[in-house]
Amino acid sequence: MTRSAERVAGAVRHWLAQPREGALTLGLCGSQGSGKSTLAEALKSALEAEGRRVAVLSLDDLYLGRNARAQLARSIHPLFATRGVPGTHDTACGVALLDAVRAGNAVTLPRFDKGRDEPAPEGEAVPAGLDLLLFEGWCVGARPQDAEALAVPVNALERDEDPEGVWRGQVNALLGGSYADLFARIDRLVLLAAPGFEVVRGWRGQQEDALRARVTRGxxxxxxxxxxxxxxxxxxxRLTRHILAEMPGRADLVLHLAADRSLID
Known part of the structure; x- marks a missing residue:
């Protein structure tokens, strides 16, 4: 395992050893390209090798399909057509899943087909009695900003396509509503903290390069x-910058990453 995975695995073993009812739900938050999905799979493999029953749910797997997002784009704001921000996920499904896992029930975790931009027709069956659910995503555990922080656009997209602040205002309201309800079901929160938003474009570009290679291979x-x-x-x-400023003070574990995603002590 990487140093980051070893650090989180040690914390998880400690948390699992503490008295609790039902499965432990661990939130893994990190910006695009920060390595959270890779970290989740490494943790799953390591803890399963120790006899733990572990499953992974990505916030991405709760995305609404194109038609549902198109309806949001028509009724609220055109920017909701693009999946990603709060408002483009099925939070009710997420709440039901996390509650079922906590109760010790068998569940079918949804999966999202990004190539088709639609929920996959079949999910992943997970047996009853999980020890640990790893819930990972770019804004998992995020909290809303103060209302006054929404007034000034943070980039050209907000300035030109959301000049009245309708889109970002709705995103913020949802963070204080249905997303707060979903994230309240997280027992422990780990943040993979990028050195700043300026590295995220490069990290996301590396992901796109990997997708391009897949296209080349057919x-x-x-x-x-x-x-x-x-x-x-x-x-x-906007939300990535807010998370990096606000979440470190309350996360159960913060891993500070360098620009190459290595762990900074």
């Missing part, structure tokens, strides 16, 4: 060019 998926990627990451900028 895999079917959607790949963004540089201009599309520049616009896309702006959807995430």
């Amino acid at each position: 895999k079917s998926t959607q790949v963004m060019d540089d201009a599309a990627l520049d616009r896309f990451v702006q959807h995430y900028e």
